[in-house]
Amino acid sequence: ARHDADPARSAALVAQAYDESRRLLDELRSVAWRVYPTALDELGLRAALAGVAERAGVPVTVRYGIAGRPVSEIETARYFVAREAITNAIKHAGARDILVVVEEDEGTVRVAVTDDGAGGADPAGGGLSGLARRVRALDGAFTVDSPPGGPTRIAATLPKEVPCG
Numbered sequence: 001a002r003h004d005a006d007p008a009r010s011a012a013l014v015a016q017a018y019d020e021s022r023r024l025l026d027e028l029r030s031v032a033w034r035v036y037p038t039a040l041d042e043l044g045l046r047a048a049l050a051g052v053a054e055r056a057g058v059p060v061t062v063r064y065g066i067a068g069r070p071v072s073e074i075e076t077a078r079y080f081v082a083r084e085a086i087t088n089a090i091k092h093a094g095a096r097d098i099l100v101v102v103e104e105d106e107g108t109v110r111v112a113v114t115d116d117g118a119g120g121a122d123p124a125g126g127g128l129s130g131l132a133r134r135v136r137a138l139d140g141a142f143t144v145d146s147p148p149g150g151p152t153r154i155a156a157t158l159p160k161e162v163p164c165g
Contacts, residue, residue, distance in 0.1 A: 037051065037052075037079070039051050040075065040076065040079055041072075044069050044075070045064075045066075045069070045075050045078060045079055045102065046062075046064045046066075046102075048079055049062045049064070049079065049082055049083075049100060049102070050062060052082065052083050052086055053086075053100070056086055056090060056098070057090065058090055058095060058096055058097065058098060059096070059097050059098070060086060060098045060099075060100060061097075061098070061099050061100065062100045062102070063099070063100070063101045063102070063103075064102045065101075065102060065103040065104065066102055066103065066104050066109060067104075073138060073162050074109060074138065074158050074159070074160065074161075074162065077134055077135060077138055077140070077156065077158055078102065078109065078111045078156065078158065080131065080134065081111050081113070081131050081134075081135065081142075081154065081156040082100050082102070082111050082113055084127050084128070084130075084131055085100075085113035085115075085131075085152075085154040086098055086100070086113060086115075087127075088121060088127060088128070088154075089113070089115035089117050089152065090117075092117075092121070093115060093117025093118045093119065093120075093121065093150065093152060094117050094118055095115035095116055095117035095152075096116055096117075097115070097116045098113065098114070098115045098116075099113070099114045099115075100112070100113050101113075101114075104160070107159060107160055108157050108158060108159055108160060109157075109158050109159075109160055110155060110156065110157045110158070111155065111156050112153060112154070112155040112156075113153070113154045113155070114151055114152070114153045115150070115151060115152050116150060116151055117150050117151070117152055118148075118149065118150055119146045119147050119148050119149050119150035119151065119152050120146055120147075120148045120149075121144055121146035121152050121154070123144040123146075128144055128154070131154075131156070135156045135158060138158050138159065138162065139158075139159055140156055140157055140158035140159065141156070141157045142154075142155070142156050143155050143156075
């Protein structure tokens with residue numbers, strides 16, 4: 001085996017490997033969280049959204065007005081609507097402030113995300129069209145209001161119970 005006779009170079013390589021492994025581990029955690037947040041199952045939507053808000057990098061206010069926990073498919077859909085809207089607002093619209101409102105009515109639950117970004121979100125874009133399909137599969141309604149210049153408002157209204165059939 002070859003040994004590097006330069007201790008400073010060896011130390012620099014070890015530090016570089018350490019930094020790279022930490023970065024990759026952080027990335028892996030982030031990917032795992034995006035696939036499915038364990039906090040959603042363990043703590044519920046309120047806590048999962050608080051986690052998304054905490055990691056957003058811009059101010060995200062969450063107003064949560066729901067008592068109890070909805071069935072898991074509905075809760076999961078609401079989570080992904082909020083998370084995708086927050087991600088899009090930051091990544092594509094340059095939003096500096098985001099408001100998430102989760103509320104219930106007689107037979108429905110609703111999540112609405114409003115941001116102060118540049119607007120012009122394309123409802124046919126990959127992420128938003130995927131959310132629309134997910135919401136419609138649960139007999140819900142999905143809307144995107146995003147005039148050029150903003151603000152953007154993305155909302156999903158879902159039944160409290162999973163539709164039968």
